[in-house]
Amino acid sequence: NAGVTQTPKFQVLKTGQSMTLQCAQDMNHEYMSWYRQDPGMGLRLIHYSVGAGITDQGEVPNGYNVSRSTTEDFPLRLLSAAPSQTSVYFCASSYAQRQPQHFGDGTRLSIL
Amino acid sequence: AQSVTQLDSQVPVFEEAPVELRCNYSSSVSVYLFWYVQYPNQGLQLLLKYLSGSTLVKGINGFEAEFNKSQTSFHLRKPSVHISDTAEYFCAVSDKNFNKFYFGSGTKLNVKP
Numbered sequence: 252n253a254g255v256t257q258t259p260k261f262q263v264l265k266t267g268q269s270m271t272l273q274c275a276q277d278m279n280h281e282y283m284s285w286y287r288q289d290p291g292m293g294l295r296l297i298h299y300s301v302g303a304g305i306t307d308q309g310e311v312p313n314g315y316n317v318s319r320s321t322t323e324d325f326p327l328r329l330l331s332a333a334p335s336q337t338s339v340y341f342c343a344s345s346y347a348q349r350q351p352q353h354f355g356d357g358t359r360l361s362i363l
Numbered sequence: 364a365q366s367v368t369q370l371d372s373q374v375p376v377f378e379e380a381p382v383e384l385r386c387n388y389s390s391s392v393s394v395y396l397f398w399y400v401q402y403p404n405q406g407l408q409l410l411l412k413y414l415s416g417s418t419l420v421k422g423i424n425g426f427e428a429e430f431n432k433s434q435t436s437f438h439l440r441k442p443s444v445h446i447s448d449t450a451e452y453f454c455a456v457s458d459k460n461f462n463k464f465y466f467g468s469g470t471k472l473n474v475k476p
Contacts, residue, residue: 255406284464291372293453293466294407301462309463341406351397352464354406 253277257342257355264332264362272327272358274342282345283325284309284352285317287338294341300325332362365390365456369467377475378446384439384470386428386454396437397455397464398428407453413437424448449474 258273276283284299286309296309300319314336316328325344329336339359343352368387376382388394395414399407411422418430428439437454454467 282462286466291468293367293369293468294455294464295466296463299462307462310465343406351409351412352407354408356404356406 255342255344255353255355257340257358259358260356261359262361264329264360266332266334266362268332270329270332270360272329272340272342272360274325274327274355275323276325276342276344276353277323278344278346278353279322280344280346280353281322282347282352283319284343285315285325285327286341286343287311287336288341288357289338297327297340334362336360337362365394365458365465367454367456367465367467369454369470371470372468373471373473375473375475376444379443381442382440382444382448382472384452384454384472386437386439386467388435388437388454388456390435390456394456394458396428396430397457398422398426398437398439399453399455399466400424401451401453401469403450410439410452444472444474446474446476448472 255276281302285297286294295311298317300306339357342355345352397412398410401407411420413420413430421427451469451471457464
């Protein structure tokens with residue numbers, strides 16, 4: 252049981268490049284979400300999904316796109332990377348409402 | 364809108380001493396409250412949660428938290444800490460549908476021998 256798997260673990264991009272952060276879970280969880288973690292700011296919700304084909308915006312969605320074509324996968328896309336998007340990104344999933352979220356180990360993204 | 368405030372960015376404490384990590388939230392509606400722990404280079408793990416019922420919630424690793432509606436607080440406590448408790452702790456609140464979670468800025472607990 253792998254849980255929530257994020258790839259890659261580290262990435263360096265140049266301003267303007269595009270990239271997809273991958274997130275996969277093998278627990279058949281309906282709810283999945285993406286957060287960014289910045290020093291002194293905790294985690295901020297970017298986008299979330301309550302099931303395949305359903306996504307919605309969180310607290311800081313600008314500059315990011317998501318889609319949910321399967322229950323297992325929830326990729327996060329940066330279409331044109333900016334230095335302000337340098338952060339640690341976490342994906343999380345949970346079985347249903349009122350259930351605890353399971354977090355991946357994060358992707359450290361640096362944009363030069 | 365909801366927000367979470369963790370006033371202490373760092374808390375140093377000696378091993379076997381008690382500790383309290385403070386969390387205050389603001390919300391005009393009923394909320395659900397959580398504490399998560401993050402060890403270096405790892406994701407977050409759930410310590411405990413308050414959904415309803417008893418205001419004293421017990422979690423893993425000997426931690427507990429008390430929900431105080433009048434003071435809009437959800438402080439985390441442990442009567443005797445261990446070196447292995449050194450980590451960063453996050454308080455979080457969710458909306459009633461559990462779709463949106465709002466996290467505090469975190470408190471780094473540093474347990475000294």
